[in-house]
Amino acid sequence: MRRRISAYGLTFSLPLLIWQLLFFVFPLVFLIALSFWTVRNFRMQPDFDTVNWTTMYGRAIFWQAYGTTLALATAAAALTSVLAFPCAYAIAFKLPNGARRWAIMLMVIPFFTSYLVRIYSWQVFLSDAGIINVMLGWIGLGPYGLLNTMGATLLGYVTLALPLVVLLQLFSLIFLDRTLIEAAHNMRCGRLRTVFAVVIPSARVGLVIAALFAFILSFGDFVSPIYLGGGDPTTLSILITDTTKSGQQWPRAAVIALTMIVTLMVVAFLSVRFAYRGRK
Amino acid sequence: MNTGNPANRSPLLHGLLMLYVVLAYLFVFAPILASFVFSFNSDRFPSIPLGQFSTEWYRAVAADPLVWEGLRNTLLVGVVVALISTALGFGAAYTDYRYSFLGKQVYLALALLPPTIPVVIMGLAMLAFLSRVNLSGDALAVIIAHVVICAPFAMAVIRLRLSQMDPSLEQAAWNLGASEWAAMRHVIIPFCRPAILGALFVTMAVSFDEFAIAWFVSGLNETLPVKVLGFLQGQVSPRINAIGTFVFVTSMMLLILAQLLLGHGPASRKE
Numbered sequence: 001m002r003r004r005i006s007a008y009g010l011t012f013s014l015p016l017l018i019w020q021l022l023f024f025v026f027p028l029v030f031l032i033a034l035s036f037w038t039v040r041n042f043r044m045q046p047d048f049d050t051v052n053w054t055t056m057y058g059r060a061i062f063w064q065a066y067g068t069t070l071a072l073a074t075a076a077a078a079l080t081s082v083l084a085f086p087c088a089y090a091i092a093f094k095l096p097n098g099a100r101r102w103a104i105m106l107m108v109i110p111f112f113t114s115y116l117v118r119i120y121s122w123q124v125f126l127s128d129a130g131i132i133n134v135m136l137g138w139i140g141l142g143p144y145g146l147l148n149t150m151g152a153t154l155l156g157y158v159t160l161a162l163p164l165v166v167l168l169q170l171f172s173l174i175f176l177d178r179t180l181i182e183a184a185h186n187m188r189c190g191r192l193r194t195v196f197a198v199v200i201p202s203a204r205v206g207l208v209i210a211a212l213f214a215f216i217l218s219f220g221d222f223v224s225p226i227y228l229g230g231g232d233p234t235t236l237s238i239l240i241t242d243t244t245k246s247g248q249q250w251p252r253a254a255v256i257a258l259t260m261i262v263t264l265m266v267v268a269f270l271s272v273r274f275a276y277r278g279r280k
Numbered sequence: 281m282n283t284g285n286p287a288n289r290s291p292l293l294h295g296l297l298m299l300y301v302v303l304a305y306l307f308v309f310a311p312i313l314a315s316f317v318f319s320f321n322s323d324r325f326p327s328i329p330l331g332q333f334s335t336e337w338y339r340a341v342a343a344d345p346l347v348w349e350g351l352r353n354t355l356l357v358g359v360v361v362a363l364i365s366t367a368l369g370f371g372a373a374y375t376d377y378r379y380s381f382l383g384k385q386v387y388l389a390l391a392l393l394p395p396t397i398p399v400v401i402m403g404l405a406m407l408a409f410l411s412r413v414n415l416s417g418d419a420l421a422v423i424i425a426h427v428v429i430c431a432p433f434a435m436a437v438i439r440l441r442l443s444q445m446d447p448s449l450e451q452a453a454w455n456l457g458a459s460e461w462a463a464m465r466h467v468i469i470p471f472c473r474p475a476i477l478g479a480l481f482v483t484m485a486v487s488f489d490e491f492a493i494a495w496f497v498s499g500l501n502e503t504l505p506v507k508v509l510g511f512l513q514g515q516v517s518p519r520i521n522a523i524g525t526f527v528f529v530t531s532m533m534l535l536i537l538a539q540l541l542l543g544h545g546p547a548s549r550k551e
Contacts, residue, residue, distance in 0.1 A: 008460045009379060012371035013387070016431060019368055020390040024428045027409035028397075034408050087304040090297040105539075106305060112485045112531040113312050116508045117524030121311035124318060124326045131314070134328050163308060191293070213396075220398020222492070227512055237400045244496070250408055257401045264398070 028261075035254040042248050052251040056259075061234065066259070069219060069235040072150065076157035076218035077211045080165045083158065084210070088169035089195070092176075104170065110163040119156055119227050126152055126228070148230030156224025161214035168213065172206020173199070208275035212268060219264060236260055312528065319521035326518055337522040347523070350507040353419055354488060357503055361426040362484040368427065369434025369479055374468065376435075377442040378450075392432045402429070403496030410497055417499025425497055426487045433486055434479035441475030442468075474541045481538035485531045 038047040056062050091103045110118075125131045126146040136142035146152060180202055184194045200207065218224075222237035231238055236256055243253040318326040322334035341347050372391045376384070394402070406425045410416040415424070449471070453463035469476070491505035498506055504523065511520050 006460070008464075009375070013375040013379070014371075016368040016372040016375075016391055016435075017387060019427065019431070020394070023406075023409075023424050024390065024394050027405035028401075030409045030412070031401075031405050083304070086297060086300050090301045094294060094297055103301070103305075107308070109532070109535075110308055110312070112489065112535050113528050114489050114491075114505060114508065114524050116491055116505060116512060117315050117520055117528070118311035120512055120520045120524070121315045121318075124314060125310070127325075127327075129325065129327050131328050159308075159311065162304075166304070191290075216396055216398065220400055222400055223509075237398070240400045240404060244404055244407065250404070253404050254408065257404050260398065260401060 031254045031257055034251055035258055037251045039248055039251060044248060044250060052255045056252055056255045062239070062256070065234045065236050065239050068233045069237070070263070072153060072157070072225075072235065073215050073219040076154055076161060077215040079154060080158050080161045080214040081169075081207065081211045084162055084165040084169055085207075088166050088173055089199070091166075092170055092173035104167065107163050107167055107170075115160060116223060118159055119223050122152070122155060122159065122228055123147060126155075147228065148232070150229060150233075153225045153229030156228040157214075157218040157221065160221055160224065161217045164217070165210045165214050168206055168210035169203070172203040172210070176202050205275045208271050212271040215267060215271075216264060219260065219267075315521045315524045316528070318518055319525045321518065324518065326521070337518045338526075341519050341522045341526075344519075346502075347504070347507060350502050350504040353422075353498075353501055354504040357419055357422050357426060357494075358484045358487045360423050361430050361487040362480045364423070365427045365430035365483045366434045366438075366476060366479045368431045369436075369483075370438050370472070370476060372431070372435045373439035373442055376439060377445075391435050394429050395432055399490075399492035400496075403493040406493060407496045416497050417501065419498070419501045421497040421499075422494045422501070422503060425493045426490060429490070429493070430483040430486050434483050437479040437482055438472055438475045441472050445471050477541045478538040481534040481541075485534045485538075488527060488531055488534075 033046075034044075035052055036048050036050065037044050038049050038051060039045075091100055095103060123130070127133075128143050128145065128147070130146070132146060133143040136144070176199065180198055181194060184198045189197065220237055222235070222241050225231065225235045225238055229235075234242075236259070240253050240256050240260075243249045243256065317330070319337055320333055320335065321331050322336060323331035372387075376388060376391075381387075402425065406421070406428075407416055410421045410424065415421045445468075450463050450467055453467045454460070458466065489505060491503075491509050494503045495506045495509055502510070504527065508520055508523055511517050511523075
């Protein structure tokens, strides 16, 4: 392979680099500067003032939203992982090859359907006169207030994350060394124990990464907490959209966004470290 | 492939697992199917039992000039985004395939990370940045932002195809006297053609469905998904189902096209 820098090579490598530096890295870095700007008479001006940080961090609503978001995203990551695992396990180990390909293709479809439409659809299921309450009515139950609850928010998060988590878990299980499982069986290790003592530890990296993605997706989603959760209690993502869309308080929104990025980085770092702990 | 040790198979457990898989898929597809069914249902507040079959929501949508404008914006943005992101993605995939250099990890991180940043944060950052350079509120703003998140998908699709290519093919072309450019044109690009077309469709489909960043930066030039967000904010309206079904069918057609191209491309057996 030739390795010298040539006009030819740069023609292919540079465009993406320039685009992502200009329109991905730079806007994110600009958020840092923006968080120190001030707003006077509804106009933003460049400044170096920590007022946005002290204002936001001094508000109870901010910390309440932070706690809610963190708790909900953690719960969503755990719930989605637990719900996805038997499904991924069955597809990886119990389905013949052809059926497995179909299963994978079907799981890809949700990525190309509008998340908004799916959330609206859940409203139709969950509302007071919605499908679930009508069905419960047939057996003499309800109606229950299902919409505008934290459970409904979680349902939205699971809808968002489940397909990706199933696929990621599936890929980590497919590439698992099957002789390990057979060895466990040969040594009379029970089925459930094999899953917990052999399969899960061996596929740990993939499982943790899958949970991490579920966390990231839920942590940043504002659609489910607004349209299924009713916006109460508020989350950081709702706080960002509200702060940005109503009034010119972009510097304060930047403070929230940066706090979210740092939180995500810490969570990602800890998860990856946990995933690879004890490996070379 | 061997699917488990036969001595260790229990029909009951196997049946339960299969039932679970079916339930999981039902959960995933329930909202999609419901939206399809209710798009043809006459009731204003959809529920069961179903009302009458009706196409009134499709007619309502078709009669709304703002929806048409949104559709035009979406298509324009989608096509341009697909072209640019596929070109950028191809370059990055080829770079990763052929070169190794100092800082390649950083390069790859830049090439692949954007979709993992929450869209509200990307939306805010894009809005703040683009409005400083007087670009926000424009279809161009949506295009710029969408390329950032779509290019990684194009890169992944094309990189996968390149990894199926024998590196000696390109070297053979050089040895036979082809310049690097000629080898690119006559060897690499033909080999990647199905993946390039696949990447075009995948990135277009991603752009079609993206609403959050578009909502932040689009201003008055709303794309269709942003319009849907507007419907969701306003009165609950089964029009969402009509638009959703339409967009779903379009996206699925793009995806099936991409799948056909990736699976049965003319170059796929040329190893």
